[in-house]
Amino acid sequence: MNYTLNKPEGTEKKGSFFAAAKKLWxxxxxxxxxxxxxxIAILVNSFMQLAAPYLIGRTIDEHIIRDKDFHAVLVAxxxxxxxxxxxxxxxxxxxxxxxxxxxxxxxxxxxAVFSKLQELPVAFFNQNKSGDLISRIxxxxxxxxxxFSQSLMQFLGNIFIMTGAAxxxxxxxxxxxxxxxxxxxxxxxxxxxxxxxxxxQNAKSLKALGGMSSEIQESLANFKxxxxxxxxxxxxxxxxxxxxxxxxxxxxxxxxNNIYTPIYGLATSLAQVGVIxxxxxxxxxxxxxxxxxxxxxxxxxxxxxxLRQMAAIWANYQVALAGWDRIAEILSLDxxxxxxxxxxxxxxxxxxxxxxxxxxxxxxxxxxxxxFILEQGKTYALVGPTGGGKTTTASLMARLFDPTEGTxxxxxxxxxxxxxxxxxxxxxxxLQEPYLFAGTLLENIFYGHPExxxxxxxxxxxxxxxxxLGNLMTRFDQGTETQIATNADAMSLGQRQIIAFMRAVxxxxxxLILDEATANIDTxxxxxxxxxxxxxxxxxxxxxxxxxxxxxxxxxxxxFVNGGEITRAGSLDQAVEMLMxxxxxx
Numbered sequence: 001m002n003y004t005l006n007k008p009e010g011t012e013k014k015g016s017f018f019a020a021a022k023k024l025w026x027x028x029x030x031x032x033x034x035x036x037x038x039x040i041a042i043l044v045n046s047f048m049q050l051a052a053p054y055l056i057g058r059t060i061d062e063h064i065i066r067d068k069d070f071h072a073v074l075v076a077x078x079x080x081x082x083x084x085x086x087x088x089x090x091x092x093x094x095x096x097x098x099x100x101x102x103x104x105x106x107x108x109x110x111x112a113v114f115s116k117l118q119e120l121p122v123a124f125f126n127q128n129k130s131g132d133l134i135s136r137i138x139x140x141x142x143x144x145x146x147x148f149s150q151s152l153m154q155f156l157g158n159i160f161i162m163t164g165a166a167x168x169x170x171x172x173x174x175x176x177x178x179x180x181x182x183x184x185x186x187x188x189x190x191x192x193x194x195x196x197x198x199x200x201q202n203a204k205s206l207k208a209l210g211g212m213s214s215e216i217q218e219s220l221a222n223f224k225x226x227x228x229x230x231x232x233x234x235x236x237x238x239x240x241x242x243x244x245x246x247x248x249x250x251x252x253x254x255x256x257n258n259i260y261t262p263i264y265g266l267a268t269s270l271a272q273v274g275v276i277x278x279x280x281x282x283x284x285x286x287x288x289x290x291x292x293x294x295x296x297x298x299x300x301x302x303x304x305x306x307l308r309q310m311a312a313i314w315a316n317y318q319v320a321l322a323g324w325d326r327i328a329e330i331l332s333l334d335x336x337x338x339x340x341x342x343x344x345x346x347x348x349x350x351x352x353x354x355x356x357x358x359x360x361x362x363x364x365x366x367x368x369x370x371x372f373i374l375e376q377g378k379t380y381a382l383v384g385p386t387g388g389g390k391t392t393t394a395s396l397m398a399r400l401f402d403p404t405e406g407t408x409x410x411x412x413x414x415x416x417x418x419x420x421x422x423x424x425x426x427x428x429x430x431l432q433e434p435y436l437f438a439g440t441l442l443e444n445i446f447y448g449h450p451e452x453x454x455x456x457x458x459x460x461x462x463x464x465x466x467x468x469l470g471n472l473m474t475r476f477d478q479g480t481e482t483q484i485a486t487n488a489d490a491m492s493l494g495q496r497q498i499i500a501f502m503r504a505v506x507x508x509x510x511x512l513i514l515d516e517a518t519a520n521i522d523t524x525x526x527x528x529x530x531x532x533x534x535x536x537x538x539x540x541x542x543x544x545x546x547x548x549x550x551x552x553x554x555x556x557x558x559x560f561v562n563g564g565e566i567t568r569a570g571s572l573d574q575a576v577e578m579l580m581x582x583x584x585x586x
Contacts, residue, residue, distance in 0.1 A: 003120065003121075003123055003124040003127045003128065003333065003361075004127045004128065004361075005128050005132070005326075005329050005330070028101070028105055030104075031101045031104065031105070034097050034100065034101055035097075035098075035101060037093070037097055038093070038094045038097040038098050038101070038153055039153075039156070041090040041091070041093040041094040041097070042090070042094050042153055042156055042157040042160060043160065044086065044087070044090040045087045045090035045091050045094065045157060046157055046160035046161045046164060047164075048083045048084070048086050048087035048090070049087055049161055049302060050161065050164040050165060050168065050299075050302065051083060052080055052083055052084070052298070053168075053294075053295045053298030053299050053302065054168065054295055055076060055079065055080060055083075056076075056080070056291075056294060056295060056298065057289075057291040057292050057294055057295030057296075057298075058291065058295075059072070059073055059076040059291070060290060060291035060294055061289050061290070061291030061292065062291075094153050094157070095153075098148065098149050098150075098152065098153045099149045099150075101148060101149065102145045102146070102148040102149020102150070103145065103149065105144070105145065105148055106141055106142065106144070106145035109141050109144065109145075109327070110137055110141050112331065113136065113137050113141065113327060113330055113331065114137060116330055116331055116333065117133065117330065119335050120333060120335055121335050121336060121337050121400065121401065122395070122400045122401065123336075123360075123361070123401060124333070127361065129210075129211075129214035129217075129218070130214070130217055131210065131211075131212075131213035131214030131215065131216060131217035131218065132210035132211065132213060132214045133330075134213055134217065135206075135209055135210035135213040135214075136210065136326050136327060136330060139206070139209060139210075139213075139323075140206060140323035140324075140326045140327050141323070141327060143206075143316075143319050143320050143322075143323035144320050144323055144324060144327070146316060146320070147316050147317060147319070147320035150316070151313045151316040151317065151320075154309065154313060155310070155313045155317070157306075158306035158307075158309055158310055158313070159306075161302055161303075161306050162302075162303050162306050162307065164302075165299045165300075165302040165303040166181060166303060168295075168299050169181065169296065169299050169300070169303065172292060172295065172296065172299075173282075173288065173292070173296070175278075176275060176278055176279060176282065176288075176296060179271075179274045179275060179278050180271050180274065180275050180296070180299075180300050180303070181271075181303075182270075182271075182274070183266075183267035183268075183270040183271050183274075184267060184271075184303075184304075184307070186267065187263060187264060187267045187307065190263055191260065191314065194256075194259065194260075195314075195318065197256065198256040198257065198259070198314075198315065198318045199318045199321055199322055201249070201252045201253045201255075201256035201257075202253045202256065202257070202318050202319045202321075202322040202323075203322040203325060203326075204249040204252065204253070205246075205249040205250050205252065205253035205322075206319075206322050206323060206326060207249075207326075208242075208245045208246040208248075208249040208250070209246055209249075209250075210326075211242055211245065211246070212239075212242040212243060212245070212246045214242075215238055215239055215242040216239065216242075219235050219238065219239065223235075253319075256315075256318075257312075257315030257318070257319070258315070260310075260312075260314055260315065261308065261312070264304070264307050264308045264310070265308055267304060267307065268300075268301075268304035268305070268307065268308060271300050271303075271304055272297065272300055272301075272304075275293075275296055275297060275300050276293075276297070279293040279296060279297075280293070336402065337399065337401075337402055337416070338402075338416065339416055339417060340414040340416035340417045341414070341417060342413055342414070342417035342418075343413070343414070343417070344412050344413060345407075345409055345412055345413070345414070346412070347373070347409045347411075347412040348373055348375070349373035349374050349375045349376065350374055350375060350376040350410070350411060350510060350511060350541050351373070351374040351397060351408070351409065351410050351511060351541070352372070352373045352374070352408070352409040353370050353371055353372050353373075353396075353406065353407075353408055353409075353566075354371060354406055354407045354408075354409065355369045355370070355371060355405065355406040355407070356369070356370045356371075356396065356403045356405070356406035356407070356408060357369055357370075357403060357404045357405040357406055358392060358396060358401065358403050358404050359404050365564060366389045366392045366564060367389055367392065367393065367396075367403075367564050367565075367566070368564035368565060369405075369406070370393075370406075370564075370565070370566045372559065372566055372568070374511070374541050374543065375541070376510070376539055376541055377538055377539045377540065377541060378541060378542075378556040378557065379541075379542040379544065379554065379555045379556050379557075380541070380542065380543050380544070380555060380556065380557050380558075380559060381543075381544045381545075381546065381552035381555035381557070381558045381559065381575075382394065382543065382544070382545045382559050382561050382566075383545075383546070383552060383558060383559070383560055383561070383569075383575050383578075384560055384561035384562045385562055388561045388562035388563070389561045389562070389564065389566075390515075390545045390561045391515055391545065393561055393566065394429075394513045394515050394543060394545055396408055397427070397511070397513060397543065398423075398427050398429050398513060399415050399416070399418075399423055399427075402416065410423070410426065410427075410511075411426070411510075421450075424448065425507070425509070426509060426510045426511060427509055427510070427511045427512075427513070428504040428507055428509035428511070428512040428513065429504075429512075429513045429515070430497075430500050430501060430504050430512070430513070430514045430515065430517040431500070431515055431517065432515055432516035432517060433493075434496045434497055434499065434500035434517075436484050436491070436496055436499060437484070438484060438485060439483075439484060440480065440481055440482065440483060440484065441473075441476055441478075441479070441480050441481070441482040441483075441484060441499065442457060442460055442461070442480035442481070444484055444499055444503070445460075445464070445480075445499060445502050445503050445506065446460055446463075446503070446506070447503060448503065448507065449506065449507065457480065460480075461480055463506065464480075464502070464506070467505060467506055467535055468535050469502055469505070469506075469532065469535065472498060472502065472528075472532070475495065475498065476495070493521055494521045494522065494525035497517060497518070497521055497525065497529060498525070498528070498529065498532070500517070501517075501529050501532045501533065502532060505532055505533065505535050505536055508536065508537055508540070509540065510539070510540060510541065511540070511541045511542075511543065512533075512536065512540055512541070512542050512543070513542075513543045513545075514542065514543070514544045514545065514546075515545045516545055516546060517529070518546070552572070552575070553572055558571075558572065558575040560575060560578040562578075
């Protein structure tokens, strides 16, 4: 299955924000009451802002020009002050409420994206850069948060105010109202025509930001190699290219996001000039009053000021929409590691490949109809040239991938019928480069042992001693309390492998896979790791992938893996001959 994100433009259809937001609704369902209160605050604020111009116009016409009643003017002024205070309180409440909604939605959204990543198979991470995924979790979700916490309610409030102002303009004087609203038609058409372009510019900017994050992450992760080969220039050039791309797309997005502000400002000026000119003419003909003209200008301002604010909000909307597209790409993915029925099948071994075929999304076929059986308690070696398919075969055994065709049986059941907990309890996997987590040595040794969660340090150390592994703690300065930093750079590869081997042995798996696990360590440490493996139950089946002959000489059966085929080698000498021939061919 192809899990490549950010496919070339035109290969997939993007949905609208409101259509895609249906997936977002579960994260907002708990916020219905809060959003309802924020909506009420918006309505109160909008009503106060719309009522004020009408009160001002009537006060001018009735109490200043006609009656010259300054007491009534002071009363009206007090009413206006009260209305403005109520509007201020409502605006503050709406901001506070929606700020909380945005932060809580951000928390749930990041959890949802991260949980989805946990469900996806290894193939997904092979096809996508971790830096870009980090950018989606951090940056793209924050764009949505900014829209919801800052822009959404302001957007709705502006819609209410603009709608109310438009109604007042048309009701007070239809002809003058038409003059005031005419520039808005042009703005509406312009926004509709340019909206897609603005969204595309923001999508390019977010993608470039993700690409730059990927480049930084990859370069820093391999910085030792850069120093060893003195290729800082290569690091600088790669970063310069990514940075320039990010700069260009950011400038393009900035131009796109700010294109509306001058257009909306021009529309406001045209409306004001039109209303003043036509309004004065109406007053001279006796068909209009000064107070109504002042109210009209206030409503024009109430209509077009939110419109100018909408320029910035619309840009935030397009950024959020582009960010949502990138997030929705992940949320819409489903794993291709689907479960199967737990139907027992006839099998003579612990693990069996039945006509297994496998190919990668790029079309490269690695295995062609492979059949073999692994019996319980025996040791098997997989040898072959680099790229021959050894690690892929081991990954299929551990169900890191599923076959394209055929079946992998574990204890007579389709391996897909096991839950993750059941499968990982039966199968252990030791990698060539073991990964250790920041924490204590004890925490790393018992990583992946959920049944031991909550046990005391003394109880866990007793487990180590019961397994005959206690003497290994002397190889670490502070024993089980030895602190391991991120990536365990301060530890030798041998020390990391000792921890990985102890972790696997303590789990007592039925099948243990060692993928070049002793390839890069010294002979003394390799001998020590062999002694650790002797602590495994005699019923444990071992699969060893190795190039070093001393690692495989004691194997019960040797399989030669190359050209999509897995062939049983009759002896170590035959395996060596096949390996040399395979290397010459490759």
